Amino acid sequence: MRQLKQLLNAPEGREFLAENRIFLSQDAFISHLAAPANSALADYLDVGSTKLIFAAQQTYSDCTPSMLDRIALLNALAQQPDLFPFFLWVDTDRAGSDPLMVKFYWSLQGREKSIRLVSKAVETHEPRFIDLDRSQLQQSVNTLTNYVNQTVKWYKRDAAKEKLAPLKTLFLQNASGTLSQLNHQLVSFVLERHTGFNPFPVLCSDLLKHGLMVEDVDRFLNHLDEAIHVFNETVESLMQHDIDPQVRSLPADYLPLHYSCPVDQTRLTLRRQSQGADTFAVATCSKCGQPYQFYLGSKQLSMAEIAQTGRWSPDVCLVIFLNDLVSGYVGGKSSTIYYGLVMKAVLENVFHKASVPILVPPMKEMENGNGQANGLIYKYLSG
Incomplete structure (x- = not known):
């Protein structure tokens, strides 16, 4: 079945996406933006009447190429005076649902090596509820140090060690915190050091603490059977049209x-x-x-x-509960499909609401892949 890449590669696919307000053009995306239907999130962030644009990802320990593509778009959108881009770190998913939440990767002699941050025993927990183990983090630091020494050429090794020192400190200073906190700080650190920009961060757990989605969840619960029907009908329809619904x-x-x-x-x-x-x-x-x-x-x-x-x-219905709180979304390869097509159908046909427009990274960047050893930690320390 076709995924986002195949749709973007074909003229009829791009036309189909544009009909569903999924854009490659920043100008087209911006022209479809409107103020959030509900100002609760803007009030919480204290950003006034600006249009809120967000990208989202589980709380990874490293920044992948596809994440960096979306973050670069947020950075470009930040130049618009009436837009407020932010990155939503989803620290409320099961940690083991994606390896990058519990470890990061290093390329060593052509082989991909992983550096684990927490034990396998806690992978059924959410990162916000995972307390860190200092001995495990010390082991992670030792492994990373060894990999740097084995990988970086001798004439770059002093510079690499200088870069590594504050990263070691960051690891061990967070030993009494949670996996959510550590991962967020790791990604923020390498983003700022390696790219020079870091989007405004928002943790999903903080939105839950402030009850910003409760009203929309309640609305969903009171239309549950209809929502399930439309969701399943849309999934089946997309599959019949040879499109992978991603859900x-x-x-x-x-x-x-x-x-x-x-x-x-x-x-x-x-x-x-x-x-x-x-x-x-x-x-x-x-x-x-x-x-x-x-x-x-x-x-x-x-x-x-x-x-x-x-x-x-x-x-995964998180995007439905956020829809009224934001103006637009910068999508990844999976979320663009399930938000822009499946959840859009639920929002329109069940709740009679418009889903926000979606901007996807340029095709040339989408083709870069998402290799786990291509993360920023490796690039920052080995470059």
């Missing part, structure tokens, strides 16, 4: 919510369960066996009981 169909008991077990931090998928006229969100911890049940309501559903725990997180 799978939703089950009948689907909820867009996760909950982290307070006993062992395991991230759980909440499911819908009916008991008479009442609806609940339920899950059982796969590790400790503890069952959880949260009351959603009867005729009118609300996530209030879940929100009060401070341990919930959204799934």
Whole structure:
């Protein structure tokens, strides 16, 4: 099935994307921007009436080429006086869902080597709930130092060691923090040192703490069956048109919510369960066996009981819950499809709302690939 790259390579594909307000041109993208429908995020960020543009990524430990492409676009958009670009670091996903959340990579003699930041035992947790282990970080620093010594040519080694020194300090200063905090600081460090720019950061967990998405989640819950139907119908339609939707169909008991077990931090998928006229969100911890049940309501559903725990997180529908809070989105290879096509259909057909326009990086940069050993840490220290 065709992915974003194939669609962008074909004239009919680019036309199809433009019809869905997915653009390669910054000018076209900017011309379709409007003020956020809801000013709550702008008020929280204290940025006045500017148009909010964001890109998003899980809290990686390193910056990949595709991330850098999107960050470069945010930097270019920052030159526009009425735009406020920011990068949303999603520290509310399962850490093991992407290797770059728990380790980073180094190219050693043509082979890709990984440097782990946390143990495999915590990969079922969200980065915001993963406490760092100083001994593990010291081991990470030692491994990185050895790789630098083996990789960097002798005449560049002194410069590499000088670059490495503050990076070592950053690792060990964060030993009492969380994986979310460490990864965010690592990426910010190499971005500033290697590229000279670093977009305004926003952590997803901070948005949850301030309840900025609760209203939209509640609205979604009260149209759940219709949302599931439109979502699945759109996924099937895209597949029939040979387009990879980047998401799978939703089950009948689907909820867009996760909950982290307070006993062992395991991230759980909440499911819908009916008991008479009442609806609940339920899950059982796969590790400790503890069952959880949260009351959603009867005729009118609300996530209030879940929100009060401070341990919930959204799934891929995060972009739906953010849609009214922003003006535009700078998309990656997967999110452009599922936000710009699948979630767009849900927003339009269920909630009668327009999805925000999406800007994607130029095709020549999209073709650079996303090799894990091509991260900025390697480029910064070996260059």
